[in-house]
Amino acid sequence: MIQDSVKRLLHRLNSEDNHTRQFRPSIYMAPNVLRDLSPSSFDPLLVSIGPLHRENENVKAFERQKASYLVNLISPIKSPREEILKSCMQRAYGLMNTIKACYIWTNTFNDAEIAEMMVVDACFVLGFLIEMHVSYRGKSYTGKSLKLRTIMHDLVLLENQIPLFFLHEMFQCTILKLKSDISFIQLIKPVIVCNNLFKAKLKFDKVSFGTNDHFLSLLHQCYMPPDNIKKDDMTKIIHSAIDLDRAGVNFKPSQDPTWVMGMEVKQNRVPCFFWSWNRPTLIMPVLSIDDTTEFLFRNLIAYEQSFQTQSYVTSYAISIDMLVNTQDDVAKLVESKVLVNYMGSNEEAANMINNICKNVSSDDSYYEEEWDKLNKYCNGYWPKHIAKMRSTYFSSPWSIIALVAGIILFLLQALQTIFTINS
Template sequence: MIQESVKRLLHHVNNEDNHTRQFPPSIYMAPSIMRDLSPSSFNPLLVSIGPLHREDENVKAFERQKISYLINLMSRINSPQEDILDSCMQKAYSVMNEIKGCYIWTKTFTDAEIAEMMVLDACFMLEFMIEMNPLFHRNSYMGKEPQFDTIMHDLMLLENQIPLFFLDEMFQCTVMKLRSDISFKQLIKRVIVCNNLFEARLKFNNVSFGTNDHFLSLLHKCYMPPDNIKKDHTNTIIRSAIDLDRAGVKFKPSKDPTWLMGMEVKQNRFPCFFWSWNRPTLTMPVLFIQDSTEFLFRNLIAYEQSFQTQSYVTSYGFVMNMLVNTQDDVAKLEESKVLVNITGSNEEAANMINNISKNVSCVDSYYEQELEILNKYCNNYWPKHIATMRRTYFNSPWRIIALVAGIILFVLQALQTIFTIKS
């Protein structure tokens, strides 16, 4: 029994695929502890890219439509279609080991099946991006087709990716023969920038990509902090947006931030004894809450939880989870113009923000310094007691009315006492 176990383990150790990997796999199933909370955030709705969802029933119908995209792409190029497809397939076989090394496989496919799958998916993606790109004359999408948003959604899923280096190879074999003046980066740019979570523009032109990259990892790189942003161990817990507001903290949108997800606490540099003159301001990126927000956050965080990369999106999610407890917190951030809720329901937005960090670990924080400044301010005498008073007496119209009535009654009684003494 021991010998049989040793043989099985040796088989895994000596597996050819494990020795041909130059980089850790970057395309895989999301961790089950995250997937079980929201399977719909990870499953493609319409189109399967790559092998992980190839057998899903809901994507099989679109496989026929991929052929039409392939035909459209071939018809654009002034070369024999057989020659174009031959060069594509040769390229697929020449980088087969690199393609295999990008995935954690859930089913066994032959090299021929992998090559055909990759070429078809890559050509579909290229034609889709051509059709929605104003740089090309013949556009059929331009955001008007019903399938447009669904395809854009599916192209950003962690489990639904194609290696970017191979997509670039297919670009060289096809699109470059059509328009040599357009770069691969120009073609794919719109897919990335259309999936931005924030109001500020993505600095996509500064992003570089390597062998293990794909569309989701490119979006992740667009949010990368600069080198001077230091991470620290997560140990500070702050109050919600409403409680911070009661203590005197203001919220403002970031203006031209060096880091798209950056937050900064701004305070007066001189000592002040008047609470209202010394209130800090937390500047934040303007976050859009819309239909795509939850699945993008979940896929970016799942990517961070499983791949050897920095967890700055997870860190941002933890801060937002602390700031938002109820729909009142969402309303306060909306009022401060640091959050735009397109869904319309503050309660749904609050639930989404609270849920994206569930079952997720966050060891490092990129906001620890800012959180400590806010905590120190809120624990000072005046902010602490004023926040308590506002929470106790000013958190509802009836309590305000009761407080005002009590003050008026006290003043009237005091006046009555004074007049009685004088008389």
């Protein structure tokens, strides 16, 4: 009996191991510990893609509009509609097991429902992107219609994805038969560009997609560090932007960086009376903070925390959280042009930055070498004492006024003493 049980367990473990190696679910609900902090960051506002938000009331109204996108997509193709739809459905059924393996299922759907859902959703996405390609060719998507921006928002949510391999299959069944002058990557590129966190342009030369990839993972790939960037254990803690500024650290935006999230400390020797010191400059990517920043960070971080991938976005977010403690830190970074704040106030931006890393942990850091340089500088004799003096005497207008008044009072007392002695 024991031997039979062992055989059954081994068979079960081997089957599960083979399945896990071949298929790892990459589309799932965000961990509750992160989702509960900001549910709205993970819920689609207008359109549901895939099975996880199918029943949400706020997206049901848009379901009928998907059919119009499907009609507009296949109408220009010379083949009969029935043939096109048959081809799409055949591919969906042929890839059913692979499609199922991409999701953590929260509701039960039969194969027919899944196939129809995948075809309609994929054709909607393709129809929407073709509409964008025609309407905004050669133009910027910034500031376009509310509907466009909302759909773009929904297409990069962790829980609202469609596998790119299947989207590519539908691309071959539909668009490729009509337009041979546009590639799949070229067509889907605007979704990534519109959801970029930084001012620097994203590079697509090394981007590729496999069975587990979707729009969010593609955006995540665009932030991947180059091979020469070392990953270390996260051990260093750095001072806030204001404290670094008081110690003499400058901030400067990076120009055409090799890594869009890269940060580098450069030291320049500055003469000061009879000695000199290495005053560092922290070169940073220009981060845009607006009403989309929080949900983008939260979804990318949730993807890293749940999927077995590198956590470089989490590492960057933790670093920015260390630099920003108050609205004064935000003001300093805005003044230094390494941060662009489109939110209502610096305080609102500071609160957002401080909240995105709550309940988030990471052992990986891509900035340890740079933080070591900053800490060594700040712990030096002169930077430490200059920072303390600026914090004590120059932190506010009142402290400056009190310092000036104290100096004047001291001079008056000194003059009075001199006149008394002379008399």
